[in-house]
Amino acid sequence: MLLFETVHxxxxxxxxxxxxxxxxxxxxxxxTARPEDALACASCPAASWNxxxxxxxxxxxxxxxxxxxxxxxxxxxxxxxxxxxEEQGTIHPNAAQPD
Numbered sequence: 001m002l003l004f005e006t007v008h009x010x011x012x013x014x015x016x017x018x019x020x021x022x023x024x025x026x027x028x029x030x031x032t033a034r035p036e037d038a039l040a041c042a043s044c045p046a047a048s049w050n051x052x053x054x055x056x057x058x059x060x061x062x063x064x065x066x067x068x069x070x071x072x073x074x075x076x077x078x079x080x081x082x083x084x085x086e087e088q089g090t091i092h093p094n095a096a097q098p099d
Contacts, residue, residue: 035056
């Protein structure tokens with residue numbers, strides 16, 4: 001069964017695929033040092049997390065750029081995240097959208 005989660009946006013609530021955090025770097029850090037759970041990159045298979053000196057950064061392999069730095073606005077929805085989850089087999093590519 002596919003799971004969806006609700007993301008709260010200024011324009012209203014939207015649904016996206018639910019996926020657990022799987023980054024060894026993020027999982028090694030205490031909760032207080034991790035970014036918000038709402039950050040799309042936190043559960044994206046294409047994300048590469050690095051802890052450098054005193055801060056955490058995320059590099060997006062799909063877009064080939066730094067997708068998150070401390071104090072930066074967070075990415076809530078991302079087509080590349082959904083595509084990476086489909087490719088990984090975490091979700092079914094023809095899944096019906098939630099109601």
